[in-house]
Amino acid sequence: MKHLLKTRLRDLYARTLFHTGLHAVVDRLMPRRLTILAGHCVAGPGSNGVLPPDMKISSGRLEEILTWLGRRYDLHTASSGWRALRAGEGRRGLVALTMDDGYRDNATAMLPLLRRLGAPATVFLETRPLDERRVNWTHKYFWIAGKLEPEPFLDRYRRTCAKKQRQGLLKVLEAMVRPGFKFDYHFKRYLKYDADPEDRDRTIDALFAELGGDERALCDELYLDWDEARELRDGGCELGCHTRGHVILSRAADDEALRAETAGAAEDMRAALGARAGAFAYPFGRRWDFDDASVEAVRAAGFDLAVTTHAGTNGPGDDPFRLKRLMIDDGAQLHLLVAEACGGFDLLRLFGVDLSE
Template sequence: MNWLKYVAKGLIHGGLDASGAPHRRRDALRGHLLVLTYHSFGDGVPQGLFGALPVRQFERHLRYLRSHFCMVSLEQGVGNIRAGAVEHQPFLALTIDDGFEDNFTFAWPLLKQYGVPATVFLATDFIDSGRPPWPTQIVEILERATLNVMSFPFPARLGSLKEKIAVARNLQHQWAPLPPGERFELLEALRAHLRVPVDWVRRPLRWDQIRTMRDHGVRFGSHTEFHSYLPVSSDKVVADELLGSKRRIEDELGEPCRLFAFPDGAFDDRCVDAVRVAGFEAAVTQVKGSNVGTTTPYTLHRIEVPSHDPFATFRCRSALAL
């Protein structure tokens, strides 16, 4: 983490918060639905390329959100804006992508404690096989690599965090259009090339944990099977990703899977049509903004919550004041 940047953000956004800008934005957003995106949670300071949100920070988030927003499930929030409902505070839904086990270990106890509904979007191959989604595998392999240079699949330096971030982005760009099986073969070759152990640090939720969370009010949606970037995938891969994950969740939970989250928020008209044809009722993107009754239900806006934000930045970000 860049501590100088962290402190500067905290000071700047603390001043913005003190000016009343988030309060004014919340007033203007009454009747709107805001959707926050989380991923992973931990008990320490975010480190490396893939930071987990400290659980103490998440608890601060929940306390703040309960006081300043009308907390709803994603399904309830979509229903509210379609019906034109208005409360004294904006509606806000909390979502978590991918399906990491820390969602159960760290996030769920706090969600229960504060009575906050949430929707978790599952990449079902991760749940079933234990191998993380392919972008997470890239990050973990590079994080754990001790070599300072690599020659496969292209020559690059790995001596600094900045260099590893650049390599991760390059690999994600190159491998995104490939079929899932081919990507996994390349990932295995990269892992072997960099001499990284095969035991993954980031573990998935188990189906019994998912059912326990479901029984206590957490909802679950699809995030595809293999976390493929759908706009650059073939029609067959898109259909397989959508239907395979939807059926898997429905088989395990014994209830319809109605909600979908586009991996990396990436979508186009073809993908939106495929999501609708697959039988989903709503889908979320990573396009920043709020949602109203006229927002297309298959391209709902969300607000990403980085793991390294100062709390003042979060307060401003949650009200779209940044």
Template sequence: MIGKRALLTCALEAGGLHRLLEATPSWSGLLVLNYHRIGDPTGSPLDWGLWSAGEKQFADQVRYLARHFDVVGLESLDEILEGRRGRHVMITFDDGYRDNYEAAFPILQAHGVPAVFFLTSGFLDDRPVAWWDEIAWMIRTSRKTDINLPGWLDDRLMFDEPDRQQAVDALLRIYKQLPHDRTANFLDNVANATGSGRCPRHVGDSLWMDWSMVREMRAGGMDIGAHTVTHPVLANLPADRQQIEIENSRQRIETELGEPVRAFSYPVGQPESYNADTQAALQRSGIRWAFTYHGGYVPAHSNALNPLALPRAAVERETDSASLRSLVTLPQLFA
């Protein structure tokens, strides 16, 4: 069934209205786009939901944005938030995957546009398999077609080839709701129920950037922000643990870059993923801007602006050229 937004996008494209909106701006302010991974997930045992675009798809998107919008970095943020007119678009990436350096960075450089990369510092240091990728690995490598996690699922979780992503997504939803001290036990339960065991640590060896790559990107005009040490759902942690995750991540990145880190993005980034304790911890750590992951944009002269809850709109593999044009020309409706 085609959704209302998809139907509206088709109508805008068929009627040539995207071109009109490109030439006649309907909005002014800041629209922040969020990506995670660039490339083709086909054949990967990890979480396919993390791939935001293929390389050609991303290159086409960056080319389009550079042609029609003012693509900005963090240095422009104060002026924009104070009401500078214009259609300002910011490109951001979360987590620190190696393909951000190998695939996204050269494309951004080729088109002369900046982006902001929010790093989970412990991923670069310790090279683990992130919890979402481990859940996906356990489902995708399982020989079973159903699992039962007593106390967590109302019914047995059924899954089959070729696409097991729905099962992955169901387990991720459960994980994100758990108190942090129960997450390790949950992963053990999934490992047992799938028969796959826990994902071998060596799988993480080639997943993440290293610090030399980060320094090269910074020297190449990219901005760097913090995204915690271990990527927990912060609201599921006590206040002191939240402070440690935020402060240690900031300090680690500053040590590697030799400059202050003033931007942060919330892991998971939904309204229930952070709380007042989180924002108080950010303020104590000297963070000026924090970014969510639940859609929206910042209109010029916004009266309800919270610099520690700046909205971001997700870009996903399903975001084709027409969908992206709708998103950036009419964020009032599509962001």
């Protein structure tokens, strides 16, 4: 109830700022800020049909957002935006578009749009799909979920995983009988945080193979290759780093594994692109997905900044290794993005009211 009320108030406040033009007044009142948008894919049935809707934005919606924001704010990459913010250059409102993981549609669908609009973006690459044509477990999970109904999927998973892992699955099974059960949420959450990562990967691999999955073909369908990544770079995009294999850094097995996913991924990028990557994105990006050791490893790997998936704007005094971002998919609403980008929610916070997500 409280959450619903907050959502309604947020929407009402954002609509008021947006439709009355008050956003322009707030923009002039509030300190300079960088708003970083975060998406994954530009929707296209041939390139990312297997991925869930919250990872996609239509090119029409993206165009609407960039066009509107581009008229009133300076559009940047994550790195150039951060530099401009620190240097006090440009307009008061700076906006950077970022896309995570390195999907093929970023080159085939997003790049032509960016060229037409004269807008830049940062694409955060996982290097293993580009180097080895292998995908992380979540993509095989989505692929299997497209072939099997929740019950048979869970049942086959239980029968295939290690015996001692089965206990943890009880939580998912219990949740399954509750009304409004969201299989994708509960099962994926179990696989992400509760399952033993090695056993999970082995089990998902086995089910994927049993159902006739072809990892190379799935990777080719979903991910960029290095040539396409260079095309993005030559088209004005920044290429940032998103680890090798999309592991949760706070749960890296040991220091060596953490170093491989940070400094190792940075070396992969330098080897393929001949230049250092300045920006890093933490996989999954919530504050429990990375910790102080992860931040230190990213800093030690030579990056200048790192982005999270916590919502909000960034000021010049903020920690460059914990920058906030606003997630966008096809349900992204322009008035809410504008209310954030103009500093509207920061303004409310000055009065002790927190309506942000």
